[in-house]
Amino acid sequence: IHKVIEEYKTKANKEALNQYLREILQQKFFDTKTKDFKEKFNPSNLKYGQAEVFTILFLYNIAVAQLTDKYYKFPFDLFRKVKSWNIEHIYAKNSKGFETLDDLTKWYEEIEQIIKDKEIDFNENNEFQKLWNTIDLKNLEKSNDLVKKIELQLQEIFEKDSLSNLCLLDQVTNIQVSNKVFRDKREMVLELNHKLDKNAYVPIATKMVFQKSITTSKKVQMNYWNSMDKEAYLEDIQVKIKEFLKIKTV
Secondary structure (H helix, E strand, C coil): CHHHHHHHHHCCCHHHHHHHHHHHHHHHHECCCCCCECHHHCCCCCECCCHHHHHHHHHHHHHHHHHHCCCCCCCHHHHHHCCCEEEEECCCCCCCCCCCHHHHHHHHHHHHHHHHHCCCCCCCCHHHHHHHHHCCCCCHHHHHHHHHHHHHHHCCCCCCCEHHHEEEEEHHHHHHHCCCCHHHHHHHHCCCCCCCCCCCCCCHHHHHHHHCCCCCCCCCCCCCCCHHHHHHHHHHHHHHHHHHCCCCCC
């Protein structure tokens, strides 16, 4: 930081300083020869639990903010006020049971639609089929016993731990929305139902995820997070960071 301050004092103008700062970030995140992400920061390979996930999502939020409006200053002060940041699964990693039949039905419909969109054939997976066919949408207690087992079956297939299913949320907000289905998370994160803490700070890129503004297809739907959304999101992370740091691909 002392070297950065010295550079700040000696640079002729703001753009010269910006370029110096970009070069620092370019060297940290990108291979100088290939102009591609270094292996440890490659968004395509990042998984939940890796420290680099937060780093890339933080950088992505800065990139989105700066590219959206060149006169907009990223709110570092708000970021610093947050005592603890959490990496949130956009499509919940675990649904440990539901309080109402309505919540159970929403979960069931969400998974059913994702399976349909991914054209997954579970006929060969007798264990999943047995569990799925046993769900009774009119019996909350019985079905809740099956939910966790089903989620474990779907963990790898839905790639829940990939970066394409992760976003940043402050811990208070994360506790409120965790394990809810996408449509309910969406309403809370976008403050459509006024249930969030009044002091909650939701990062700009996280809001974009739940607004579905990253997904450009005309077939976009608002009630669940599917493969099309995940692909668009992952691509946007890579494109926005490269554009922000002015990385010119070979």
